[in-house]
Amino acid sequence: MSAQLAIITGASSGLGQTFAQHLAQQGWDLFLTGRRTKRLQSIQTQLKQKHGIQVHIQCANLLKAKELQDLIDKISQLQRIDMLINNAGFGNRNDFYKASYNEQNQMLQVHITAAARIIHEVVPKMKHRKKGAIINVSSLCAYMPAPLSYFYCSSKAFLVSLSECMHIDLQKHNISVQALCPGFIETEFHSRMGLITARSWLEQKLLWMKENDVVSISLRHLSSNKVICIPGFINKFIYHSVLFLPKCLYYKISAIQSNKLKTSHLIA
Ligand SMILES: NC(=O)C1=CN([C@@H]2O[C@H](COP(=O)(O)OP(=O)(O)OC[C@H]3O[C@@H](n4cnc5c(N)ncnc54)[C@H](OP(=O)(O)O)[C@@H]3O)[C@@H](O)[C@H]2O)C=CC1
């Protein structure tokens, strides 16, 4: 019997690379994508050698229509797809009206347009085989609207809502859908935003999770038939506190927090 196959976007670093490592360890074949060719090639070589699995890489900038289309064409040729992890993404913290609209729109293209386009290609195949799993990597920010991250928060909220729509529709086809909503994870995410993330010992212990822990929790959670996965006790506590707080109070706290960030090193 052939091994199961997972497609992972944003597999060249961070959470995506870690998903690839965990699945490779379990004997999955992989289809990895991202922009950084050298990184993807080195991950491919490592995983093939260590686990004896098949690893296909397809470099694609999800912002470029032609490269997204080439990726979709490659995916359409795959005989079987058992899992899709829509993970590619990036952050920003800025004044929405000061950055150019084109720059802001790139986030919608990667987080929403590309993710939805890949889902549209993959799900019919899973339905046909009556089997599959999809993880859409969202964020705790989906539940925490913030003035300095208009499109980060709202695009991640879109992914939660999309995942819930898909879950309701696709569970009868034996397809599991998860919206993974982590808080802070120790990846290149923040340094790539140009942020210096100096943290106290307590912040580090309480707020920051390791990629390995997030990925283990997410993969275990897939069998629970619950859509939303919030990894870590503190993140769950934050999530429930935000739901419990009166909205007007949450808005005040968020506004104060954003003013603090504007005057600190935590805004690019
Ligand atoms: N780190 C954190 O604190 C949190 C992260 N998340 C989410 O986790 C996901 C993974 O981020 P993380 O691993 O932390 O950060 P990384 O920066 O390490 O990974 C981001 C990945 O997305 C890919 N990517 C970004 N832009 C594009 C693009 N235009 N085209 C193709 N691929 C792209 C990158 O590949 P390449 O550069 O090679 O194109 C990279 O592989 C993101 O969706 C992020 O929003 C959610 C909550 C918290």
Ligand SMILES: CC(=O)[C@H](N)C(=O)O
């Ligand atoms: C929690 C997130 O999604 C993000 N990493 C951020 O720092 O805003």
